[in-house]
Amino acid sequence: QKEVEQNSGPLSVPEGAIASLNCTYSDRGSQSFFWYRQYSGKSPELIMSIYSNGDKEDGRFTAQLNKASQYVSLLIRDSQPSDSATYLCAAWGGFQKLVFGTGTRLLVSP
Amino acid sequence: SAVISQKPSRDICQRGTSLTIQCQVDSQVTMMFWYRQQPGQSLTLIATANQGSEATYESGFVIDKFPISRPNLTFSTLTVSNMSPEDSSIYLCSVVNRVASEQFFGPGTRLTVL
Numbered sequence: 001q002k003e004v005e006q007n008s009g010p011l012s013v014p015e016g017a018i019a020s021l022n023c024t025y026s027d028r029g030s031q032s033f034f035w036y037r038q039y040s041g042k043s044p045e046l047i048m049s050i051y052s053n054g055d056k057e058d059g060r061f062t063a064q065l066n067k068a069s070q071y072v073s074l075l076i077r078d079s080q081p082s083d084s085a086t087y088l089c090a091a092w093g094g095f096q097k098l099v100f101g102t103g104t105r106l107l108v109s110p
Numbered sequence: 111s112a113v114i115s116q117k118p119s120r121d122i123c124q125r126g127t128s129l130t131i132q133c134q135v136d137s138q139v140t141m142m143f144w145y146r147q148q149p150g151q152s153l154t155l156i157a158t159a160n161q162g163s164e165a166t167y168e169s170g171f172v173i174d175k176f177p178i179s180r181p182n183l184t185f186s187t188l189t190v191s192n193m194s195p196e197d198s199s200i201y202l203c204s205v206v207n208r209v210a211s212e213q214f215f216g217p218g219t220r221l222t223v224l
Binding site: 043044045046097100102103 | 202212215216
């Protein structure tokens with residue numbers, strides 16, 4: 001069973017701080033990795049994709065990938081209360097389907 | 111990204127009945143999936159909707175309970191048959207952007223079975 005693991009949280013950070021969300025995956029063959037944000041009662045929204053080792057920045061978001069350690073992370077700088085949501089990590093594995101983690105709930109307090 | 115719509119957005123149904131959920135995409139997509147998300151849980155893949163052939167179901171999901179149609183590259187339906195309260199969930203259609211392997215989700219259908 002190919003898995004993606006995340007800490008369920010909640011991860012609580014004050015407004016303006018950096019939120020660090022982590023994810024590990026078991027399938028060494030995975031080549032594509034994604035972070036989704038899901039607000040309560042809404043569908044998942046793709047916020048970052050990363051395919052190569054290293055960092056990828058987009059606005060306040062930075063995704064980091066380390067294939068040797070099978071580790072993906074998402075950093076959110078200058079966290080805002082509107083960032084409070086569940087963040088899902090996903091890896092594109094074999095058999096042509098995404099494998100999702102169970103999600104980390106982020107709470108940003110004003 | 112593709113624009114995905116689902117109908118209905120929500121419904122309340124009686125036990126034993128069936129509901130068909132429609133998914134429409136504004137562009138042709140090769141890969142289309144149906145997911146279920148129960149309250150407080152992560153996403154569970156039900157099946158891959160294959161154009162022109164039978165859907166590919168994940169373990170624990172069967173065609174008799176969740177028949178799927180995909181008549182073309184922009185449209186699919188999922189039917190939840192002979193419903194029970196355990197089928198109460200959000201059902202999500204999802205498509206893949208082939209170029210970047212990015213996957214996008216529709217707004218979901220919130221189903222409540224009484």
